[in-house]
Amino acid sequence: MNQPSIVRTSTAELYDAYVMKNYSRAPITVVRGRGTQLWDDAGHSYLDFTSGIAVCALGHCHPHWVAAIQRQAAELIHVSNLYRHPNQGELARRIVGYAGPGRVFFCNSGGEADEGMIKLARLHGLKKAGGVEEKCYKIIAAKNAFHGRMFGGMSATPQEKIQKGFRPLVPGFAFGELNNLESFAALIDEGTAAILLETIQGESGINSCTPEFLRGVRQLCDQHNLLLLLDEVQCGIGRTGKFYAFEHAGVRPDAIAMAKGLGGGMPIGAIWAGERAMELFQPGNHGTTFGGTPLACAAGLATLDVIEREGLIDHVAKVSVAWHQALAGLAQQFPQHIAAVRGKGFLVGMQMTSDPAPWIAALRERGLLTVGSGNNVIRLLPPLIATADELARSVEIIRGALQAKA
Ligand SMILES: *Cc1c(COP(=O)(O)O)cnc(C)c1O
Numbered sequence: 473m474n475q476p477s478i479v480r481t482s483t484a485e486l487y488d489a490y491v492m493k494n495y496s497r498a499p500i501t502v503v504r505g506r507g508t509q510l511w512d513d514a515g516h517s518y519l520d521f522t523s524g525i526a527v528c529a530l531g532h533c534h535p536h537w538v539a540a541i542q543r544q545a546a547e548l549i550h551v552s553n554l555y556r557h558p559n560q561g562e563l564a565r566r567i568v569g570y571a572g573p574g575r576v577f578f579c580n581s582g583g584e585a586d587e588g589m590i591k592l593a594r595l596h597g598l599k600k601a602g603g604v605e606e607k608c609y610k611i612i613a614a615k616n617a618f619h620g621r622m623f624g625g626m627s628a629t630p631q632e633k634i635q636k637g638f639r640p641l642v643p644g645f646a647f648g649e650l651n652n653l654e655s656f657a658a659l660i661d662e663g664t665a666a667i668l669l670e671t672i673q674g675e676s677g678i679n680s681c682t683p684e685f686l687r688g689v690r691q692l693c694d695q696h697n698l699l700l701l702l703d704e705v706q707c708g709i710g711r712t713g714k715f716y717a718f719e720h721a722g723v724r725p726d727a728i729a730m731a732k733g734l735g736g737g738m739p740i741g742a743i744w745a746g747e748r749a750m751e752l753f754q755p756g757n758h759g760t761t762f763g764g765t766p767l768a769c770a771a772g773l774a775t776l777d778v779i780e781r782e783g784l785i786d787h788v789a790k791v792s793v794a795w796h797q798a799l800a801g802l803a804q805q806f807p808q809h810i811a812a813v814r815g816k817g818f819l820v821g822m823q824m825t826s827d828p829a830p831w832i833a834a835l836r837e838r839g840l841l842t843v844g845s846g847n848n849v850i851r852l853l854p855p856l857i858a859t860a861d862e863l864a865r866s867v868e869i870i871r872g873a874l875q876a877k878a
Pocket residue numbers: 580581582583584586618619620621670674675703704705706731732
């Protein structure tokens with residue numbers, strides 16, 4: 473039998489046939505976004521409290537950001553790092569304005585930013601060891617950390633589900649208990665080059681470094697000539713109600729990895745390095761073809777423009793207070809389902825008493841998109857533009873799902 477070959481294939485079928493199977497995706501196909509809203513191909517709308525995993529800081533398709541990308545796309549998209557481009561210079565200046573005196577390296581993702589910071593630690597160790605390689609290269613990270621899927625970052629991510637199957641890992645990583653300064657101090661020896669931390673652990677259930685712990689780690693690093701490397705890929709760029717989450721503790725790291733929110737949806741990553749680390753990269757010892765393209769940097773500049781003009785960081789700090797209170801109220805009302813609510817600003821984790829996957833599905837069916845974190849946490853990541861009304865709406869949707877189950 474000859475069938476006519478005009479078979480319409482659904483997106484679901486295309487994924488089943490052609491896309492690698494490393495994700496268990498939600499069964500919706502998203503086709504359009506505006507502000508805090510997403511629409512699927514069946515016409516359902518959703519309040520998007522994933523922000524593409526803390527990426528779409530300005531929500532979807534903010535007009536200033538779209539116009540900046542359109543303008544730059546028609547002018548020049550890519551030149552490589554063989555040449556200068558005004559946008560990269562300007563975005564570096566803006567980041568230094570937030571982070572402090574230093575220099576910036578641009579890449580394309582959080583994983584690459586972490587990878588670059590790990591290489592900075594190696595070069596710092598080399599200097600400490602008087603230029604002798606393989607003497608001083610150890611990095612102390614935290615249990616339950618997440619530093620991306622590349623070999624360096626994965627080796628700094630002591631989670632079986634992430635490392636399994638990929639050994640041997642990069643050597644030289646040791647792990648302390650988050651917020652237990654003694655456990656970090658005990659791991660330091662003359663072979664240690666750096667301490668690497670997420671200011672707030674995003675993938676393992678929203679666990680924050682306490683300000684005292686961060687200040688203690690800063691002191692340890694000063695005493696032992698270690699670099700303090702902070703992974704702000706998820707918690708940075710305004711999400712916690714400060715530009716960087718470490719500002720809440722009043723410390724300054726030696727290097728910062730950032731990515732997710734920086735481009736507002738355009739892939740871009742960056743490392744800022746302060747005085748002790750900013751001269752370690754020299755011609756030839758690190759690089760990237762795509763890092764810091766005119767287009768990605770235009771998106772980054774537009775994102776920072778909007779964050780500043782619309783006062784989004786203060787907005788997050790302000791409206792998150794009542795939201796956190798309302799979520800804590802839900803935890804009180806439904807202790808059989810919610811074990812704890814924690815986080816800062818627009819980076820919130822709701823720890824459930826059971827597998828969060830059915831809850832995430834139930835919330836999606838009620839029009840609220842959220843994302844899991846760790847084994848038992850529902851993560852809420854509104855775009856920084858989310859209004860008090862939209863935050864309140866999220867609480868009512870969650871309440872509805874809890875009541876339906878109660
Ligand atoms: C997402 C994330 C990464 C990895 O970023 P990618 O862009 O997915 O490579 C690294 N560190 C932290 C803290 C993250 O949240």
